[in-house]
Amino acid sequence: MNWQQAIKGFQTYLRLERSLSVNSIEAYTRDIDKLAQFSVIDPENVIQPEKVTLAHLRKFLIWVNELGMLPTSQARILSGIKAFYKYMLMEDLIISDPSELLEAPKTQRKLPDTLSYDEINRIISVIDLSKPEGPRNKAIVEVLYSCGLRVSELTELKISNLYLDIEFIKVTGKGDKERLVPIGNAATKALKIWLDELRVHIAIKKGEEDMVFLNRRGSRLSRVYIFMLLKDLTALAGIHKNISPHTLRHSFATHLVEGGADLRAVQEMLGHESITTTEIYTHLDRDYLKSTINQYHPRS
Structure with missing residues (x-):
């Protein structure tokens, strides 16, 4: 089996078995490439994918390190x-799996x-509500912070996924997994003002009728636009x-944890597959921790 065949099979597995997004599959493909x-590198000693050993992988990590890749990039690869x-x-x-005993570089x-x-x-x-896009932009910031959405989810x-009467929205996250998030x-x-008073006056392009956030031409907003905004x-x-x-998503999670929210609940709202990912939001500052101990510990 050559590398091209192995990578093609791996892509099919990621798409069908793990239901990963196109972006995630492309990232995995770049790593294997x-x-x-x-x-x-050595034309006389080409290593086929099924012949790779632990020793080969260790040499590979040394190679990518010498290329100047950061430890975080090496860990991702x-x-x-x-x-x-x-x-x-x-x-x-x-x-047998040659990568089983391979250790990742230490990362901070x-x-x-x-x-x-x-x-x-x-x-x-600072959002200018007198401009046509003002109420929409306010709704964007409010929703990002209130619901902790990824930019693609926004x-x-x-x-059709807004249930504002019961204060929930349905979000499609990574791997096309759906979750309900309180709003x-x-x-x-802010959403109701945008939807009921301004969006109704836009000439919407065919196929975009169900999208919440549109530009003045009636098309959905791009990720780049949200970044620049x-x-x-x-x-x-x-x-x-x-x-x-993503900063608003981080802020959403941090403020919940600082307020005493259960980490499992925050994990569910963020759509994290692993609780380990959510645990990064327990980075409460020392003053907050100190004040919490002083307020609640019986021997403080």
């Missing part, structure tokens, strides 16, 4: 390789940037942080 490139050889083992294409877990509640209010306050949000009063109010609003609010739509 790097290993395939490494396998043909290793994750892709482990998934690839898990697939190979499941399909009986190999007898970088805590995500967050916004304070005051900073989020400042961002909302741009693909459908009117707060402020976000509900938040960059502009942050600058207007005088906030000097590297802000993206």
